[in-house]
Amino acid sequence: MLSPERLALPDYEYLAQRHVLTYMEDAVCQLLENKEDISQYGIARFFTEYFNSVCQGTHILFREFSFIQATPHNRASFLRAFWRCFRTVGKNGDLLTMREYHCLLQLLCPDFPLELTQKAARIVLMDDAMDCLMSFSDFLFAFQIQFYYSEFLESVAAIYQDLLAGKNPNTVIVPTSSSGQHRQRPTLGEASMLEGVEASLFYQCLENLCDRHKYSCPPPALVKEVLSNVQRLTFYGFLVALSKHHGINQALGALPDKGDLMHDPAMDEELERLVVRSRLHRTSQQHRAKEPGDFGFQRRDKLEALERVPSASAPTPYPYRWEPRE
């Protein structure tokens, strides 16, 4: 608690860095919005529930996009919530379009912007044929990268364009033959032989970015890992590699590994219970529809009533008894 890092920051900035203020502001705002309802059961309880839900990651459900985007924890919680709610869709094996995934996102956040989903889809489809169907896992991991690191990715895109155009954001210019070639071939279309950018150069730029970026970045070591495997890579190639890297996924901590994506035993149990209940509910409804007079319902009530009566009152002698009381 009393680490030197903490003491190094002025108080306000410390709070801001940990996003404490965001949550406090939001809590007070929620309190104001729902004064009448909350005043019924106490403000202390409200705050308890609020921060509990923040810890559990359920605070972002059905909230507006500005809130969900506000902190990395919110984003991670949203990703996790999305995974948990719609894992069954993936398990079912359905391949959906970008629009449909966007619809599912909107179920959890009504004003989720389409651009983010589009960008995520571009990662999966490598910027090609945007109407293609995507699998749940592909989309989810791409979406994770896009959403969680959205600002970082924007900067990376800018850097990439610069590198393609031959401009090196680094002050140190290494005059090599390749950079000269870069300068002569500014557009992507013409760089067909030399696709993308050189991995090592790219990494240098990214490292600088991570150092000065105030938004969250993937751990630089892992980025280096991604970039060390290839000589050259395109922008979307880089993003795809990021999304598929399980180390980064683990570092994020929102989603399980790809292999375990469809597993969630607790939820599956709950689901089975729900399905069974719905089936019963439906058949009982059908029964009710067939036999007018709520036969099944009344019966049960009567039974309950019967059961209750003898226990409540003193044991009364039954008029009909088959066997002597013991």
Added chain:
Amino acid sequence: MIPGKYRSVSGRAANNVNCGLHLVIQTSSLPEKSKVEFKLNKETPSFPGRLLQHDLERNYSSRQGDHINLASSSMPSFPILQRSSEEKILYSDRLTLERQKLTVCPIIDGEEHLRLLNFQHNFITRIQNISNLQRLIFLDLYDNQIEEISGLSTLRSLRVLLLGKNRIKKISNLENLKSLDVLDLHGNQITRIENVSHLCDLRVLNLARNLLSHVDNLNGLDSLTELNLRHNQITFVRDVDNLPSLQRLFLSFNNISTFESVCCLADSSSLSDITFDGNPIAQESWYKHTILQNMMQLRQLDMKRVTEEERRMASVVAKKEEEKKRESHKQSLLKEKKRLTINNVARKWDLQQHRTPNIATNQDTKVSDSPSQDPSQLHGSAVVSAFPEETGSLDSGLTSALQGLSVTDTHLVEVDGDTLSLYGSGALESLDRNWSVQTAGMVTTVSFTFIEFDEIVQVLPKLKMKFPNSLHLKFKETNLVMLQQFNALAQLRRVDQLTIDPQGNPVVNFTLWKYYVLFRLSHFSMQKINGTEVTQNDMIMAERLFGILAHVASSELPQYRLISILGDARKKQFRYLLETKGKKPGLVNEDNNDSKRLVGENTNRATLNYTTRDFYNERLEEIKEKKKFCKMYMEDLVKEATDINMKNEALQKLWPQMFIELVRDAVIEIRNKNSYMKLCLQQITDQK
């Protein structure tokens, strides 16, 4: 002899009756003892007729005592007819040469006062040698081979001319026969009626079994009472109204198929007897009463007496048909208006959706024309097609079809039995109207077209209240794009069937849309979606796909969020109820029951609501103020807290030193007991 057809006008007796023209009609065969002699005279004939060189070498014997002697000679010429003087005296005015195998008309000598001449059943090809018989009244050439009417120009007294069953192709050369009373041309090859206009005494005209294709040129026949046109090829009849005396008209076995082709008959006041049997018109279902309706003067139709009952039926049927025509015309007008309005609404919708209108220019002008006509017509139609409770006297035919049609340029509301159709967003206002309980109760299907779904969402509570039996909802061109929008349908009482037309509703392209609907609206136990039955497997699949979403949405939401979300929904409904006039306690109770039931059946889904984009943004705007305040408040708190923290830290830093100083001060003070006691006393007195 004259066939029995040409009896007297007055009676129907089948006996000899004097027809008032001093003609004695004989039905019996010829009296036996007339002897007629035919002699072929070599001498030149005594009258200035032409002499044809004929070679006749025949010896005839007639039947029934006609003794006709025809002497043949080698020189060709007409046979000369001579009767014995006995016969001349006995039958001075009539001469019968029936079945004499004549091929030409013989010269009849010395019979100038002949009044009746009978050439039936011969082979005569030309009418000749009778010009001298200027007293002739009755000429019968039935069943011969005459090809042309001629040689009659001197017979000014002729009253009855029978030329049936010949080969006559044209009516001509009748100019001088002004006294003609009966003209029989049946069984010939006549194609046109002509050259009869001068026959102002003609009473009976028989043109049966000819080749007539139409009837006209009948003017001038002022006395004509009977016109027989049976067995021709007549397709239309004209000029019959120019016949002032015509009573009987026989048109059997012709080619008349519509009443319009014989419409002149309606204008003839004298007609009392008409036949049409054997015509195509007689096979029509409307035949009898149309004829009777249009020819009120008719006494006999197709040789059957027209009864009062039939006449009445005819007028009733005619009236009914008139009404039916009027109604169908009205309905087609309404339909046309409806179609135009729907086109208009569709065009507006397309423009709204920034799609290029693909209606051709000629349709454009049609639509632009209609608005100018519509307002005036609309007021009329609005009155006519008002709701039953407003104008109670609607025809039964109309109410069974289009009920309650309200048409303007921009929207259309239509109640058609059990379907309420709304086109265009303006139509939603019609839900505010006072619908009769009966009409509203009958509506089971509600169809929305060219209306934004977000607008429909806002009127769903009204729909629930006003049309409680609506079980089937149809959406076409309503801009359904998100699955979330289906959440809005959960507030209805019950939906059995849902039809989302792919046109204009992109949501249908999603793979999971049906399952989502089944999941979110599971408490409705829907039977059909887009026409396909919902199976148990579908429901289970829906539950499997989205069950966790419901679970998360209910059990993992903090309590205050649950309350606030549910409270929002209930607040909205309450607000609507307060806005409307329905402040009756019954309604409020119902709403409570509804929401209770809703909550009881599927709490876990109730949090999945849909607020329209506009409402949502509105709400976010409202919250901005609060957020600003909160931010400021928090900043104040933080400032305070940081201040305090700083002070705390500073204190922490300074405290040891301060403590040491405090202790040192205290020790220094107490060092000298006396001076410390004095100091304390002084302090106490100072305090007072």
